Amino acid sequence: MGEVALAATGPVSLAAGRSVARAGGNAVDVAVAAALGAMATEPGIVSLGGGAFVSVWAPGGEPVVVDGTVEMPGRGLPREAFGRGVREVFTEYGGGVTMFAGHGSVATPLAALACEDAVARFGVTPWADVVAPAVAACREGYPMGAAAARYLGFVAGSLFGPDPEAHAVVTRPDGTPLRAGDVATNPMLADVLDLVGRHGASVLTTGEVGRVMAADMAAHDGLVTAADLEAVACVERVPVRRTVGDWDLALNPPPSVGGPMLAVMLGELARQDGYDWADVLRVQQAVLRYRFAVHDVATDLDAAGHALLSAVDRHGLAGLPTSASTAHVSAVDGDGLACAVTASAGYGAGITVPGTGMLLNNALGEPELNRLGLHALAPGTRLASNMAPTTGRTGDGRVIAVGSPGADRITTALMQVLGQGCLHGADLRTAIEAPRVHVRFDADGGPVVEHESDPEITAAVHAAGLRATDHGALSMYFGGVGAAYRREDGTLLAAGDPRREAAVGICARS
Numbered sequence: 001m002g003e004v005a006l007a008a009t010g011p012v013s014l015a016a017g018r019s020v021a022r023a024g025g026n027a028v029d030v031a032v033a034a035a036l037g038a039m040a041t042e043p044g045i046v047s048l049g050g051g052a053f054v055s056v057w058a059p060g061g062e063p064v065v066v067d068g069t070v071e072m073p074g075r076g077l078p079r080e081a082f083g084r085g086v087r088e089v090f091t092e093y094g095g096g097v098t099m100f101a102g103h104g105s106v107a108t109p110l111a112a113l114a115c116e117d118a119v120a121r122f123g124v125t126p127w128a129d130v131v132a133p134a135v136a137a138c139r140e141g142y143p144m145g146a147a148a149a150r151y152l153g154f155v156a157g158s159l160f161g162p163d164p165e166a167h168a169v170v171t172r173p174d175g176t177p178l179r180a181g182d183v184a185t186n187p188m189l190a191d192v193l194d195l196v197g198r199h200g201a202s203v204l205t206t207g208e209v210g211r212v213m214a215a216d217m218a219a220h221d222g223l224v225t226a227a228d229l230e231a232v233a234c235v236e237r238v239p240v241r242r243t244v245g246d247w248d249l250a251l252n253p254p255p256s257v258g259g260p261m262l263a264v265m266l267g268e269l270a271r272q273d274g275y276d277w278a279d280v281l282r283v284q285q286a287v288l289r290y291r292f293a294v295h296d297v298a299t300d301l302d303a304a305g306h307a308l309l310s311a312v313d314r315h316g317l318a319g320l321p322t323s324a325s326t327a328h329v330s331a332v333d334g335d336g337l338a339c340a341v342t343a344s345a346g347y348g349a350g351i352t353v354p355g356t357g358m359l360l361n362n363a364l365g366e367p368e369l370n371r372l373g374l375h376a377l378a379p380g381t382r383l384a385s386n387m388a389p390t391t392g393r394t395g396d397g398r399v400i401a402v403g404s405p406g407a408d409r410i411t412t413a414l415m416q417v418l419g420q421g422c423l424h425g426a427d428l429r430t431a432i433e434a435p436r437v438h439v440r441f442d443a444d445g446g447p448v449v450e451h452e453s454d455p456e457i458t459a460a461v462h463a464a465g466l467r468a469t470d471h472g473a474l475s476m477y478f479g480g481v482g483a484a485y486r487r488e489d490g491t492l493l494a495a496g497d498p499r500r501e502a503a504v505g506i507c508a509r510s
Helices: 011-022 027-041 111-122 127-140 146-155 164-170 187-199 208-219 226-231 258-271 277-293 301-319 409-423 428-433 455-464
Strands: 003-008 051-057 064-068 087-091 097-101 235-237 240-244 247-251 326-333 338-344 390-393 399-403 437-441 447-451 467-470 482-486 492-495 503-508
Touching: 003 011, 003 027, 011 027, 011 127, 011 326, 011 503, 027 051, 027 111, 027 127, 027 187, 027 326, 027 338, 051 111, 051 390, 051 399, 064 111, 087 146, 111 127, 111 338, 127 187, 187 208, 208 226, 240 258, 240 409, 247 258, 247 409, 258 277, 258 409, 277 409, 277 437, 277 447, 277 455, 326 399, 326 492, 338 390, 338 399, 390 409, 399 409, 409 428, 409 437, 428 482, 428 492, 447 455, 455 467, 492 503
Parallel strands: 003 492, 326 482, 447 467
Antiparallel strands: 003 326, 003 482, 003 503, 051 064, 051 338, 064 235, 087 097, 240 247, 247 390, 326 338, 390 399, 399 482, 437 447, 482 492
């Protein structure tokens, strides 16, 4: 029945995808199985208790994005309930991060609902079979990946320590953080996933897990209520389309932040008659300055995103007004079906739903996603997201699914990889392994260039007169792009990023 190219997050994620491919699964089934495998076995990096976007483009059809990002909770609560239930946590991870954790940092999660929705619409494998590899991994044991182990080395005590159940998920029996290669189990989460497979993802919202979650939130000043869990639903959105070279790319639309920013950056590169590092720096500065000054403090992300796209379509970059942890999976099958899944639980709230082993997100406690302030949004509002899973096609039959983890570096990483591949003709591996730059803005709004070691980048930074930090070669700071690709002759390939633990393969379908 053919093959599926899969760029997964690690060996457990890859094995989950392979298992579903052997059962006849298509690219959507395989990608979702791999994503669920990651959510179940990469504590601290991603979890079922977060959000996800699933981008799908079927041959002969129009692309679709299933929006399962997290939502602002608090339906039915009095005003005085907001602003409570959080504790401040500082970690040296990533050069120093201060965040909020605890029950009041948790946004309403939709990741599992988005995965189920995508499989129901585009998959060919029963939902229970797609979930089964994640169940088996949690029950039988899974090796701890290097990325998760590195993060847990910083936060196992400070973030997860106050909740004994959460602490047990991320530590050895002696209480020390899990290390890369340690084999861990999570039998409680295996039981939950088994219920999700048999009864559907609603188990986590209106079912028994959702009821326990709502009760625990009420007891600890959390905002997620039964009304939130009953009202929450995935939204199928029409992607933003951009022509970049020979490629028709479908990008995550508003109210996502990542998709519109990536669309503008790629569109501007495509306007150039060739481009160099000076152009990359110029485009990133213009787009990310706009985001820092305008988009990040917008109260209506959908309107802000469309206003950005409209302004740049009309006037180019001159039309711009001025003033944490994720995982990604990509799959393409021999029929040309493409699926890209990006999921996030933020830095983690440091807590579980009691008795489930399921870690929860701290999306309300991520400063970069809440520049309006703690609990400032109205209940039911989708939170800002950097996630930008992308699919694309050419007229001669090439197909791609691509994305990356990496917080606000997601868009700049994908800008450079897609720019190299779509405009410079670089092959996947070369495009992914090429050195990267990222322009960030400090608290005063001044640009700082973070970059990997490369003499041409250094020269461009000096010529622009910008402050800069050299991170060396292939730094995890710059994301972890994963791509699956179908050539015009039908040949499949996948490529992962050496900056993060990656596992890629061509999975045989039976």
